[in-house]
Structures are given as C-alpha cells and as structure tokens.
Amino acid sequence: MGEAFRFDASKPTSLLYEKNGNGYKLIGAMYTAPVRFTEAVLNDRIPLSMAQWHQHVNMCRPPKGREIEMLAKTPKFGLAGSISTQDECDAAGGTFMPHLYGWMVHMYPWEKGLDQIWSVERQVKDKSAMEHHHDGMNH
Numbered sequence: 477m478g479e480a481f482r483f484d485a486s487k488p489t490s491l492l493y494e495k496n497g498n499g500y501k502l503i504g505a506m507y508t509a510p511v512r513f514t515e516a517v518l519n520d521r522i523p524l525s526m527a528q529w530h531q532h533v534n535m536c537r538p539p540k541g542r543e544i545e546m547l548a549k550t551p552k553f554g555l556a557g558s559i560s561t562q563d564e565c566d567a568a569g570g571t572f573m574p575h576l577y578g579w580m581v582h583m584y585p586w587e588k589g590l591d592q593i594w595s596v597e598r599q600v601k602d603k604s605a606m607e608h609h610h611d612g613m614n615h
Contacts, residue, residue, distance in 0.1 A: 483507070483521040492582060504584040511578040522581055527594040532576040536565035 488505035509518060511531065518529045538545050538553035546554030552568060555576075559565050565572040587593045 483509075488583075489580075492584075503586070504582055506580055506582050508577055509579040511575045513579055518579060522594075526590060527581045527583070528596050529579045529581050530596060531579055533574060534560040535573045535576050536560070536568065536570040537573060539569040539571075 489508040490506045491502060492504040492506055493500035494503045507522065509521060509529070515524060518524065522529070532555055535555055536553050536557055536559035542553070545551060546557065551557045552559050553570055559568055559570065562572045581594065582596070582598075584593055584595060584598065587595070592598070
C-alpha cells in the first residue's frame with residue numbers, strides 16, 4: 477500500500493458509500509496508515525486536533541459459511557460482535573484479528589462543521605460497519 481510511504485489527500489484509500497434507495501450515494505473518503513505509525517506521524521498527515529485516527533481491534537471473523545451471523549441484532553462475530561479475545565474467538569471457531577486495516581480516518585466533505593466532516597460518531601450512529609460500503613482503491 478502506498479499509504480505506508482506517502483500521503484496524498486487526493487488519493488484516499490477508499491471511498492465511502494451509503495445505501496440510497498436502490499443504489500448508493502458517495503458520502504466520503506477513508507484514509508489509512510500502517511499500525512506501526514506513531515501519533516506524531518499521523519498528526520503530520522491529518523492533524524489530531526481536527527480528526528480522530530482510530531483502529532478496529534480485537535475482532536473475531538466468523539468461521540467460513542457463518543458470515544451472515546455478523547448481521548444479527550446482537551452479533552458474536554465481526555466489527556460489532558461481542559467476542560473480543562483470542563480465547564473466546566478460538567472457542568467459537570473464528571479467526572481472531574488483533575488489528576483490522578491499521579489506522580484509519582473517515583472524512584465526510586459535504587458536511588457543515590469540522591466535527592461532522594471528521595466524525596467518528598457518524599459511523600456508530602449509522603451502523604457503518606453494516607450499512608456503509610468501502611470501495612477500495614489501489615494507487
């Protein structure tokens with residue numbers, strides 16, 4: 477991934493879409509950085525005073541053929557799942573992932589204020605893990 481070596485705001489890692497009727501609407505962009513990056517390096521890319529870099533950690537991926545379980549009202553697996561340790565995940569037959577994607581920040585450029593443009597809460601409110609779609613881009 478080029479993000480390990482450079483940052484180019486005109487080339488996000490992926491685009492964010494939201495379900496809109498029978499199609500999808502572009503709502504933003506996601507930028508990523510390797511998990512090894514320090515806060516100082518992240519701050520040089522997008523200042524921590526503006527945006528909250530975050531990670532998805534301690535996720536249990538479901539066993540093959542049971543992916544639909546991630547969409548349950550109270551899922552055990554996936555980003556919104558209740559399983560958050562290696563032992564619990566092993567016992568459930570899943571694959572434990574201590575880090576998923578590394579550091580990331582989402583930007584919603586059509587919003588009004590800086591806290592909405594760089595919102596982390598929007599992801600939680602909109603259940604982004606299930607309703608937003610990331611279109612990965614390779615640069």
